[in-house]
Amino acid sequence: MTSLPNEPNERCVGVTVRTPAGASSAFAVEPGDTAGQLTIRALQHFERLDLIEPGAFRIGLLRGNAIVDLEIDSLLLPAGVVEGDVLHLLTSEPQVDGAGIVPAAMVRAA
Amino acid sequence: MIPASVLDEARTRLEDAGTDGVEATGLIVAGPDRVARHAVFPDQRAGDPPSSDTHPGQCTGQWVEVTERGKAELAVALGPDETYAARIHSHPGVAFHSVADDANPGLCYEGALSIVVPFYGLGLRAGLETCGVFVRRGRRWLALPPGPEREQVIHVAP
Numbered sequence: 001m002t003s004l005p006n007e008p009n010e011r012c013v014g015v016t017v018r019t020p021a022g023a024s025s026a027f028a029v030e031p032g033d034t035a036g037q038l039t040i041r042a043l044q045h046f047e048r049l050d051l052i053e054p055g056a057f058r059i060g061l062l063r064g065n066a067i068v069d070l071e072i073d074s075l076l077l078p079a080g081v082v083e084g085d086v087l088h089l090l091t092s093e094p095q096v097d098g099a100g101i102v103p104a105a106m107v108r109a110a
Numbered sequence: 111m112i113p114a115s116v117l118d119e120a121r122t123r124l125e126d127a128g129t130d131g132v133e134a135t136g137l138i139v140a141g142p143d144r145v146a147r148h149a150v151f152p153d154q155r156a157g158d159p160p161s162s163d164t165h166p167g168q169c170t171g172q173w174v175e176v177t178e179r180g181k182a183e184l185a186v187a188l189g190p191d192e193t194y195a196a197r198i199h200s201h202p203g204v205a206f207h208s209v210a211d212d213a214n215p216g217l218c219y220e221g222a223l224s225i226v227v228p229f230y231g232l233g234l235r236a237g238l239e240t241c242g243v244f245v246r247r248g249r250r251w252l253a254l255p256p257g258p259e260r261e262q263v264i265h266v267a268p
Binding site: 018019020021022023024050051052053055060062065066067088090091093094095096097098099100 | 156175176181184185188201203208210211213214215216218220222249
């Protein structure tokens with residue numbers, strides 16, 4: 001049995017993806033799209049606009065006052081992503097500030 | 111433009127952490143008009159070796175790391191029309207951009223600002239002039255010493 005194009009499981013949905021700094025853009029999510037695929041598309045888009053720099057990122061789904069982490073191979077629609085959802089790119093790298101970390105070369109020289 | 115009240119709010123948080131002998135870090139929220147609205151200090155930890163293996167054996171004592179929970183808090187804290195315009199964090203001594211500060215991926219986009227407050231936040235009592243201010247240009251942090259160039263990029267309103 002075939003599905004009609006506008007049946008819920010065959011539709012693409014529109015979502016908003018935001019960078020860690022809050023820049024946002026709209027993306028279409030196809031039924032077969034994974035979190036990893038959307039992450040790559042969003043990163044390429046934001047990098048072109050100088051709104052993000054290359055790095056390791058994951059993506060999370062905004063639900064109320066929480067972020068639901070999505071595995072990179074999760075299919076977005078079965079994971080609960082619906083029309084109008086907001087997803088956030090989050091850095092997977094350490095977010096460290098401070099005066100106490102010195103270059104490795106200085107440590108070796110000491 | 112940053113209202114002085116936003117810097118006061120940030121200073122209080124930085125000084126509070128300073129009384130415990132640790133640094134603190136936060137982000138300043140701005141509206142579409144680029145006027146700062148408030149500061150967000152997410153869940154963070156300081157004073158222990160970094161959790162990652164990117165700086166093994168390199169910690170000499172003072173650093174602060176936004177936790178995974180804190181990263182999510184930062185995402186949730188933004189309103190639909192808001193962005194993070196600046197990162198602000200304290201140092202125990204003088205204000206400069208350390209290797210860790212340079213490598214921090216938390217706020218890296220063209221035109222982003224980074225404010226380093228000396229003396230665990232106390233330096234901000236004398237105004238932004240005592241702080242280090244850096245702007246992201248060409249994927250590097252460039253220092254903006256006090257003066258006309260800094261004033262063009264960041265302006266404190268009473």
